[in-house]
Amino acid sequence: MSFLVAIAIYVVRILRQPMDVRLKLRHAGPLGVVSGAGAVVAAWSKLRPDGIATSYLLGEVLGVLAVYLMTWTTVLASRLSTLERCFGGLDRVYFWHRLCGIWSLLLFVPHTLITGGGQTAPEGELAFSGVAGRVLGISAAVGLIALILVSLARVSRLLRVGYRLWQVTHRFIGLLLIAALVHGWLLDEVLAGSAVLRVIYLIISAVGVIAYGYDELLLRRRAPKAGYVIKEVLRPGPHITDVLLTPTGAGSPLRGGQFVYLSVGEEHRWREHPFSVAGTSPDGSVRLTIRARGRGTRRLRENLRPGLPAVVNGPYGMFDHTLGGARQIWIAGGIGVAPFLGWLTTERVGEPSRIDLFYCVGTEADAVFLADLVAAADRLPNLEVHPVFSQEHGRLTIDRIEAAAGPVTTDTHVFLCGPAAMVAGLSAGLRRNGIPRDYVHAEHFEFR
Numbered sequence: 001m002s003f004l005v006a007i008a009i010y011v012v013r014i015l016r017q018p019m020d021v022r023l024k025l026r027h028a029g030p031l032g033v034v035s036g037a038g039a040v041v042a043a044w045s046k047l048r049p050d051g052i053a054t055s056y057l058l059g060e061v062l063g064v065l066a067v068y069l070m071t072w073t074t075v076l077a078s079r080l081s082t083l084e085r086c087f088g089g090l091d092r093v094y095f096w097h098r099l100c101g102i103w104s105l106l107l108f109v110p111h112t113l114i115t116g117g118g119q120t121a122p123e124g125e126l127a128f129s130g131v132a133g134r135v136l137g138i139s140a141a142v143g144l145i146a147l148i149l150v151s152l153a154r155v156s157r158l159l160r161v162g163y164r165l166w167q168v169t170h171r172f173i174g175l176l177l178i179a180a181l182v183h184g185w186l187l188d189e190v191l192a193g194s195a196v197l198r199v200i201y202l203i204i205s206a207v208g209v210i211a212y213g214y215d216e217l218l219l220r221r222r223a224p225k226a227g228y229v230i231k232e233v234l235r236p237g238p239h240i241t242d243v244l245l246t247p248t249g250a251g252s253p254l255r256g257g258q259f260v261y262l263s264v265g266e267e268h269r270w271r272e273h274p275f276s277v278a279g280t281s282p283d284g285s286v287r288l289t290i291r292a293r294g295r296g297t298r299r300l301r302e303n304l305r306p307g308l309p310a311v312v313n314g315p316y317g318m319f320d321h322t323l324g325g326a327r328q329i330w331i332a333g334g335i336g337v338a339p340f341l342g343w344l345t346t347e348r349v350g351e352p353s354r355i356d357l358f359y360c361v362g363t364e365a366d367a368v369f370l371a372d373l374v375a376a377a378d379r380l381p382n383l384e385v386h387p388v389f390s391q392e393h394g395r396l397t398i399d400r401i402e403a404a405a406g407p408v409t410t411d412t413h414v415f416l417c418g419p420a421a422m423v424a425g426l427s428a429g430l431r432r433n434g435i436p437r438d439y440v441h442a443e444h445f446e447f448r
Helices: 003-015 023-025 028-046 054-076 080-087 090-115 123-151 153-158 161-186 194-223 297-303 334-344 369-378 397-406 420-432
Strands: 226-235 240-247 259-264 273-280 286-293 309-315 329-334 354-361 382-388 413-417 440-445
Touching: 003 028, 023 080, 023 259, 028 080, 028 194, 028 354, 054 080, 054 153, 054 161, 080 090, 090 161, 123 161, 161 194, 259 382, 273 334, 286 297, 286 334, 309 334, 329 334, 329 397, 329 420, 334 354, 334 369, 334 413, 354 369, 354 397, 369 382, 382 397, 382 420, 397 420, 413 420, 420 440
Parallel strands: 329 354, 329 413, 354 382, 413 440
Antiparallel strands: 226 240, 226 309, 240 286, 259 273, 259 309, 273 286
């Protein structure tokens, strides 16, 4: 009961916040994950069959919660636009995708220790149900451990797991979910003693399997794709590539600040990678900025040339300055300037009255897009650009922001895009200064 009260208070608090309805909606996704987990615990506690020990019930509840969270991992992998809106962007969708995967593994461990892997199964069923159930449970746990490990940046770099290989391995998440589902169905005595709980378990199972089937069978056919051809390739910096693509057909309805999945060439169109839209043109052309970080993007930088065919999948992303108010601060770190370039080259409605843009790079030589930003500032009277060269000026801090742009008041909306450490540090500092969490907007490309 107290859990339901806490959820209700949280919902009322969000609804009463004076902010854009799109910012309120992005709380719906996380709230759905947490509320569903609470409902599972409540159902298993309330409908507990007679004769089930409390310790065993706890173990099976943890197992069902693990399966429930694995179901969410498959749902969140579907790239549905509704999920983007309910979580606040595809980057947050994948954050919750990874979080659900990690927690499902953490719950599998005590589940196995408490239930003993199905040791209480009837003797007559041990030949099939017991052995098969245990094998499937162990397979699901080991597979989940492997997928989570290769999703950790340090581990993937150590094992030299590229983006493409990471994508391929994560297509097995649905098979692991099915193994875990069958494991529970064969061995869970709580399910065996309650028809209602079996129905709930079947619903969880069906949602997960349907989401996996959609991802594998329909997503690649129904994803919003459009054909392009590379018109121009510029390399303004040693690791930066600027690409201009023109549509071969209708093109995609792109806006600056969004991102797309780009695949180049005829043979390997599904070897895709996300890149920010750094600008659009009335003729449908789109500008992408690419930083060569891994083997895939380095190889792409080396091989890109005008005339190559390309496929753009998207758009995605909820990083949108129209969510903010009249006073805004934009902070770009390195290649994180791409969405801001996109905003500045796209016609906008309801301009903020004042924008201070901080462009953070190591040295002046690294500021390859500074000329674009200065040209935009000359054109837009409400925009002021503040270049920050960390090797000369030091890292950007809240004090330095206020010294250059004036006090950061609680009604200021701050948009950040750049290295994860920079975004995390400045976001924490802004919240300590009283900026509401929903007024600090950040885009991440940590999709592993």
